[in-house]
Amino acid sequence: MLTVLLSRLFLFFGFLQPEVISNPPKVTILNSGFIYETAPFPSCHASTLVETSTGIMASWFGGTHEKHPDVSIYTSLLKEGSWSVPGMVADGVENEKVRYPTWNPVLYKKDDGVLVLYYKVGPSPQEWWGVYKTSKDEGKTWSEEIKIPDNLLGPIKNKPVKLADGTILYPTSIETKEKWTLYVETSDQNLANWKKIDIDNKGFNAIQPTVLFHPNGKLQMLCRTKEGVIASTWSSDQGKSWSPLEASSLVNNNSGIDGVTLQNGYHLLLCNPLKKGRNKLSLMGSADGVNWEELAVLEDQPKGEFSYPAIIQAKDGTVHLTYTYNREKVKYVALTL
Numbered sequence: 001m002l003t004v005l006l007s008r009l010f011l012f013f014g015f016l017q018p019e020v021i022s023n024p025p026k027v028t029i030l031n032s033g034f035i036y037e038t039a040p041f042p043s044c045h046a047s048t049l050v051e052t053s054t055g056i057m058a059s060w061f062g063g064t065h066e067k068h069p070d071v072s073i074y075t076s077l078l079k080e081g082s083w084s085v086p087g088m089v090a091d092g093v094e095n096e097k098v099r100y101p102t103w104n105p106v107l108y109k110k111d112d113g114v115l116v117l118y119y120k121v122g123p124s125p126q127e128w129w130g131v132y133k134t135s136k137d138e139g140k141t142w143s144e145e146i147k148i149p150d151n152l153l154g155p156i157k158n159k160p161v162k163l164a165d166g167t168i169l170y171p172t173s174i175e176t177k178e179k180w181t182l183y184v185e186t187s188d189q190n191l192a193n194w195k196k197i198d199i200d201n202k203g204f205n206a207i208q209p210t211v212l213f214h215p216n217g218k219l220q221m222l223c224r225t226k227e228g229v230i231a232s233t234w235s236s237d238q239g240k241s242w243s244p245l246e247a248s249s250l251v252n253n254n255s256g257i258d259g260v261t262l263q264n265g266y267h268l269l270l271c272n273p274l275k276k277g278r279n280k281l282s283l284m285g286s287a288d289g290v291n292w293e294e295l296a297v298l299e300d301q302p303k304g305e306f307s308y309p310a311i312i313q314a315k316d317g318t319v320h321l322t323y324t325y326n327r328e329k330v331k332y333v334a335l336t337l
Contacts, residue, residue, distance in 0.1 A: 025266065025285060025337040027296040030318065035076050035083045035330045044074075046157065046256075047322040047330045049310045050107035052115065052138045055079035056320050058310075059105040059117060060330050062086070071101035073119050075139055078332070089142050090133060092121045103128060106155040111166065111189050115139055118154040125175045130154040132191070149194045152185050157208040158258050159312070164217060169239045171221055173207035180205035182223050182231075184239060200244040204231050210269075212289050213261040220289045226254055228275055232289070250284070250292055251275055256308040262337070263313060268295075270309035270321060281306040281323060285337075298323070298333060306331075 041062035048059050056078040063071030073090035076083045092100035103120035110116060115135040122128030130148035135141060148154045156172040163169055163186075170185040181201055187194045205226035212220040219235040221242070230250040234243045250271065255278050259269040269284040269292065283296040298321075299306035309323040318334055325331040 024293050024295055027283065028336050029296075029333060030336060031332070031334040033332060034325065035078075035322070035332050036086050037329075039074075039086055041070075041072075041074075043327050044330055045324050045327060046104045046308050047310050047324065048105050048107045048159065049312045049320055049322055050109050050115065050159070051312060051314045051320075052077070052109065053113070054138050056312075056314065057107060057115070057139055058083075058322055058330065058332070059089075059107050060322075060324075061102055061105060061119075063101065066327075067101050067124065069099040069101055071103075073102050073105045073117070075117075077139065083332070089117065089139075090119060090145065104157050106157065106159060108155070108160045108168070110168075111162070116191070117142065118148075118160075120153070120156075126177060128153075146191075152194050152196060154185065157256055157308070158210040158310070161211045161213075163238050165238070167239075169211065169219075171209035171211050171223075173209065173223070175207060180207045180226065182206040182209055182221075182233070182245065184209075184221075184242070186239065197239065197242070199233055199242045202244040202246065204245045206231050206245055208256050209233075210257060210259040212259055212267050213265075214289060215265070222248065222250075222257060222259060222269065222289075224254060224256055225252055228252060228254075230257060230271065248290070248292075253277060258309045258311050260311045260313055260319070262319075263317065266337070268311060268319065270298075270311050270323070272307060277303075278305040278307040279303055281309065283321075283335075295337075296335075 043065045044062040059075045072088045074086040076086045092102045106118040108116045118132045120128040130153035131145045133142040155170045160168050160170045173182045184197045206223045209221040209223040221233050225231050229247045230252045231245045232248045253272045253274045257271040267286045273282050281299040284292045285295040286292045307324045311321040321333050
């Protein structure tokens with residue numbers, strides 16, 4: 001009893017570090033299932049999420065298979081516990097004779113309430129270009145396709161974030177046959193005044209970053225690499241400059257990740273904690289963005305693909321996430337910590 005009392009007193013007066021006696025957050029699954037059971041496409045991938053005033057919206061690309069010209073962008077809305085029938089909202093039709101596949105939709109809600117659907121069009125990631133559509137009625141209807149300025153792509157897989165001054169920061173990257181390169185782009189809330197900010201990739205082949213928020217305005221990005229680890233970069237000036245990429249303690253199977261900083265400052269990351277394969281998907285947690293622990297295993301099967309996750313926290317604190325399930329369906333999970 002005396003030992004416990006002394007320990008509490010030491011902790012109160014700051015002699016002990018909180019992490020010495022801390023426990024990882026307990027994950028409670030509220031809901032788990034597929035967004036749809038049947039769809040007019042056999043294959044799907046690369047889901048994204050956003051909270052609207054009427055529910056949680058998801059989007060992904062679907063078609064015959066990745067890279068097929070018929071691959072289009074679909075959306076569905078979770079409202080009052082049910083997902084709506086998936087609807088096609090964008091395709092790669094250029095004219096009667098030319099049609100390209102679409103890729104990697106990313107949903108974002110601006111300060112004025114307008115939804116933005118960013119995506120890519122083109123024959124391959126080496127040749128695609130960035131476009132977007134907007135919706136003023138919560139995704140019921142969408143504008144015509146608008147091309148992102150030349151030499152820029154917009155968010156490559158994961159959600160943009162709003163900085164303290166209202167600037168939208170886009171975690172992005174470019175793929176060529178020689179190199180994968182991570183960088184960021186920014187725009188204002190009117191989707192104008194686009195800028196590009198280079199990052200020293202320090203020899204990593206890195207793409208598809210996700211952004212975390214830290215105290216005193218500090219930002220962190222984690223990203224996928226070809227080098228077997230998730231890489232990390234930091235900014236202390238609201239994204240105007242970034243530290244050179246460095247390896248984190250997390251392994252990476254050269255597949256997409258996504259993270260979110262919760263309202264209480266704790267960080268979550270979805271990833272495949274494997275060197276090879278996409279048959280295990282885990283939810284990781286961290287208080288500092290450096291030291292990570294496994295909070296929950298969402299999938300762990302002998303074979304299969306459970307990949308390209310998306311994760312957000314709603315205003316009520318619920319965490320929503322989606323991921324590719326064997327390239328056939330999009331799985332959805334809601335949880336609390």
